[in-house]
Amino acid sequence: MGAHTTRDSVWREGTLDVDGVPAHYLEAGEGETLVLIHGALAWCCAELTYGAVIGPLSRAFHVVAVDVIGFGLTPGRGSQDFGAHAQGNFLIRFLERLGQPAHLAGNSHGGWLVQYVAHNAPDLVRRLVIINSLNGTSPIPAGYPLPRDTESTPTPDGVAAYLREFYLRPGLVTEERVRRTQEMWMHNFEFARTRRKALASTPAQWNRNLEYRGAHISEYAGRLGRPVLLTWSRENTGASPTDAAAFLERLADGELHVLTGAKHHVQTEHPQRWTAAVTQFLKGDRD
Numbered sequence: 001m002g003a004h005t006t007r008d009s010v011w012r013e014g015t016l017d018v019d020g021v022p023a024h025y026l027e028a029g030e031g032e033t034l035v036l037i038h039g040a041l042a043w044c045c046a047e048l049t050y051g052a053v054i055g056p057l058s059r060a061f062h063v064v065a066v067d068v069i070g071f072g073l074t075p076g077r078g079s080q081d082f083g084a085h086a087q088g089n090f091l092i093r094f095l096e097r098l099g100q101p102a103h104l105a106g107n108s109h110g111g112w113l114v115q116y117v118a119h120n121a122p123d124l125v126r127r128l129v130i131i132n133s134l135n136g137t138s139p140i141p142a143g144y145p146l147p148r149d150t151e152s153t154p155t156p157d158g159v160a161a162y163l164r165e166f167y168l169r170p171g172l173v174t175e176e177r178v179r180r181t182q183e184m185w186m187h188n189f190e191f192a193r194t195r196r197k198a199l200a201s202t203p204a205q206w207n208r209n210l211e212y213r214g215a216h217i218s219e220y221a222g223r224l225g226r227p228v229l230l231t232w233s234r235e236n237t238g239a240s241p242t243d244a245a246a247f248l249e250r251l252a253d254g255e256l257h258v259l260t261g262a263k264h265h266v267q268t269e270h271p272q273r274w275t276a277a278v279t280q281f282l283k284g285d286r287d
Contacts, residue, residue: 010055011065018093024073025066026050029058032126033100034282036065037091038072039108039264040135042149042192043185045072048177049107052268056275060283061103066094068113070191072184082195084109084209088116095124103282105129108238108264111136112210115217118224127282128228132264134238137230137247139216140203150193154185168235168263221250228254229281231274233262255281 015022026046034057038049046065057063069090070076080086091113095102103126106114111133118125130136140146154162159182163173200206210216221228228251232244241258248256257277262269 010051010058011063016094016097018069018090018097021069021075021077021090023066023069023090023094025064026054027065028054028063029060030062032061032282033098033102034061034063035095035098035102035104036063037068037104037106037110037113038065039106039110040071041108041147042188043154043181044108045184047072048181048184049265050267052271053275056271057278060279064098064102066091068110070195071188073187076188076191076195079198082198084112084116088113088120091117092121092124095121101126103127103129105131105278106133106136107131107267108133109135112217115220115224116212118226119212119217119220122225125226128224128226129231129278129281130228131231132233132236132238132266134243135210137218137239138243139207139210139218142203144203146200146203146206149185150189150196153189154182156182159185166263167265167269168261169269172268218247218250221247222252224251226253227281229278230254230256231266231277232256232258233264233266233269234258234260235263236266237264257281 011026011028013026015024036050038044038046045067050065054063054065067074068087069081101124104114111130112135114128115136118128156178160173160178199209212220230244230248232241234241244256248254259266259270259273267274
């Protein structure tokens with residue numbers, strides 16, 4: 001992997017060249033590799049989606065949290081990087097550069113991406129974890145309110161108000177989290193706004209971006225060929241635990257773990273409990 005510089009006591013930071021793009025990642029720990037993939041909101045990235053669990057997970061795994069192309073500190077080149085398939089292919093090449101099979105965990109849109117990688121590059125994938133993913137487990141319903149995170153330039157006060165709605169636990173909305181969220185939001189705002197306009201102004205357009213071989217990717221859940229853990233929060237905004245249970249029924253080998261008292265980033269609101277569930281699943285034997 002690329003050269004690393006220490007930014008935080010929990011992780012190391014680096015880049016890996018993928019088709020001429022410096023793919024930014026955070027890394028910690030040793031052992032089996034677990035790659036963490038974030039969602040598709042303009043501010044989402046490895047740090048803000050998984051920063052709370054990189055340390056706990058690194059006690060059992062070699063953790064690599066990657067910024068998807070066009071998010072975080074991995075630059076997007078243009079329209080060729082807008083679509084879900086392009087993002088998935090970029091992640092496949094990132095994994096090829098890692099040089100070993102890995103467990104994959106994906107939150108939200110990342111739940112679509114980990115399935116795409118597993119279908120198209122199964123030799124690179126060991127087990128899957130899908131976290132509160134509407135995109136990955138069912139088509140977006142008609143009339144569903146699409147994210148509005150690219151409609152106006154985020155201000156500190158606006159970000160603070162947004163995060164107080166995004167998290168159930170008010171103590172998470174610290175000055176530092178507001179600052180870092182605004183930085184990442186601003187860093188990718190224009191690219192995210194252009195991407196959103198090109199792909200998804202309606203639920204129908206959103207769903208077309210999520211098709212795989214002529215159908216929504218969830219239709220192929222039974223063909224994943226890998227054990228899958230679904231981790232959900234009861235209060236998730238988007239797919240409910242009932243929706244997750246319906247997806248579970250399609251899996252050949254799966255489990256569902258539901259936590260209460262959290263919204264979309266359950267791993268941030270309950271990092272120790274979420275880490276324990278994931279570690280047990282990834283380390284456990286499958287009868």
